[in-house]
Amino acid sequence: MYPGITSAEIGTAPPPVEAAEPGQWTYEFPDAHSADLGMIAVPGSDLIQFATDPVAIVANSEALGLPLPNTLEVLVVLDRAVTTFSDRAFFAFADDDATGSVSIRRFDDPPADRSILGKVVVIHLPFDPASASTSGTWLEEGDVSM
Numbered sequence: 001m002y003p004g005i006t007s008a009e010i011g012t013a014p015p016p017v018e019a020a021e022p023g024q025w026t027y028e029f030p031d032a033h034s035a036d037l038g039m040i041a042v043p044g045s046d047l048i049q050f051a052t053d054p055v056a057i058v059a060n061s062e063a064l065g066l067p068l069p070n071t072l073e074v075l076v077v078l079d080r081a082v083t084t085f086s087d088r089a090f091f092a093f094a095d096d097d098a099t100g101s102v103s104i105r106r107f108d109d110p111p112a113d114r115s116i117l118g119k120v121v122v123i124h125l126p127f128d129p130a131s132a133s134t135s136g137t138w139l140e141e142g143d144v145s146m
Helices: 007-012
Strands: 054-060 073-079 091-094 102-105 115-124
Touching (some): 007 115, 054 115
Antiparallel strands (some): 054 073, 073 115, 091 102, 091 115
């Protein structure tokens, strides 16, 4: 879980399974070597479908700086294949210290003292009724019982 995940843990996550054709699905049967890392299912997205080497990390919304009324656990999907810096994207960086700590953030200029572990492709938030807007949307005022 971020914060607290190490660059070694991101690097040793199992490789992705081959993506299914759009509109289809695939099965994955974990073996003894990947059972402790787990698998997740997320809503379909081109951002994830076309990621070359995706890995999901559970993160604390407050640690990511997300302005939510409650602190939530969110999923951060990284594409480990994208390690070329862009000032318009968020990345997971290895902090290059003895602990192997990781920071997820955006920089204006490439940091010389950090290596890129992967680009953030999507952050998936769980449905939280307290965070849902009930005015100015299709939801009826006071009705968040989806």
